[in-house]
Amino acid sequence: RTSSISCSKIRLCDIACLPVVQATGRQHDLVTLRGGRYFCSGGAKPGSARAINMITLSKKLKQSAENNNTDAVPNLVQPEGVAALRRASVRDKLLVREVQEMEANLPGTCTLKFDDPDVLHRFELIITPEEGYWQGGRFVFLVQVPEEYNMVPPQVKCTTRLWHPNINEEGNVCLSLLRESSIDGMGWAPTRTLKEIVWGLNALFTDLLNFDDPLDNEAAEHYQRDREGFRAKVREYVLNYAKR
Numbered sequence: 001r002t003s004s005i006s007c008s009k010i011r012l013c014d015i016a017c018l019p020v021v022q023a024t025g026r027q028h029d030l031v032t033l034r035g036g037r038y039f040c041s042g043g044a045k046p047g048s049a050r051a052i053n054m055i056t057l058s059k060k061l062k063q064s065a066e067n068n069n070t071d072a073v074p075n076l077v078q079p080e081g082v083a084a085l086r087r088a089s090v091r092d093k094l095l096v097r098e099v100q101e102m103e104a105n106l107p108g109t110c111t112l113k114f115d116d117p118d119v120l121h122r123f124e125l126i127i128t129p130e131e132g133y134w135q136g137g138r139f140v141f142l143v144q145v146p147e148e149y150n151m152v153p154p155q156v157k158c159t160t161r162l163w164h165p166n167i168n169e170e171g172n173v174c175l176s177l178l179r180e181s182s183i184d185g186m187g188w189a190p191t192r193t194l195k196e197i198v199w200g201l202n203a204l205f206t207d208l209l210n211f212d213d214p215l216d217n218e219a220a221e222h223y224q225r226d227r228e229g230f231r232a233k234v235r236e237y238v239l240n241y242a243k244r
Contacts (some may be wrong), residue, residue, distance in 0.1 A: 002030055002138075041065050054192055062213050091145060092121070098108055098193050099120050101193065102193070103231075105199075106198065108160040110202055111125075113125075113126065121149075122144050123143055125198060127139045127141065127201065132206055132209070134205050134234060134242075137160075137244070139202055139205075139242055140159045140160045142159055143194075145194075151190055152188070153177065153197070156178055156197070157173070160242050161237060161240075162237050163234045166209065166216070167216070168219075173212075174215035175208070177196060177197055211224065214231070215218050
């Protein structure tokens with residue numbers, strides 16, 4: 001059956017993205033929830049990948065809520081399960097909007113890859129610099145957004161080996177935006193978004209390249225001591241590990 005209800009009557013365990021459930025008279029995709037089927041809107045075109053993703057995400061969170069309920073009785077849900085579900089719900093509602101914004105504002109040297117289009121909290125950012133020392137390389141960053149987002153920043157790892165003062169060979173990344181506290185005042189804050197993370201990572205190959213405050217001291221010292229030698233080693237790494 002098709003129902004039209006107010007958002008206040010929908011429980012968290014029924015749907016995660018409350019803004020996408022509205023009582024409208026327009027034709028929209030339908031999402032099946034406990035006790036009925038409801039129109040799905042919130043700016044997503046009917047049948048679009050975004051609408052399908054939001055519906056799938058809602059179903060997954062509903063199932064997660066039911067799994068956390070030991071006896072299928074609301075007042076017996078484990079407290080830690082409820083807290084985790086609430087955190088994931090907040091994160092996933094934010095990501096529906098932020099991923100769309102991120103995709104619409106990608107630098108020309110960046111592409112995104114989602115292994116599972118229904119999982120927005122884990123994706124790859126591929127950067128292909130068009131200038132500078134790393135020109136011609138293809139560098140992959142794994143971005144994972146924790147349940148506590150946006151109170152804490154995403155976790156980022158570079159999975160491509162490279163010779164860089166701000167990214168070490170283990171893939172750790174030195175970027176103020178990824179720190180909860182930063183001495184330069186540019187650390188993470190709940191007002192920041194994934195779009196800023198993407199632009200910051202991209203700038204590590206150009207404007208934010210920093211030899212004076214390095215993560216990989218050996219790479220920074222190599223540059224200070226022998227710039228041509230540094231350039232040659234960067235090219236060697238690009239050819240061996242990051243060739244397009």
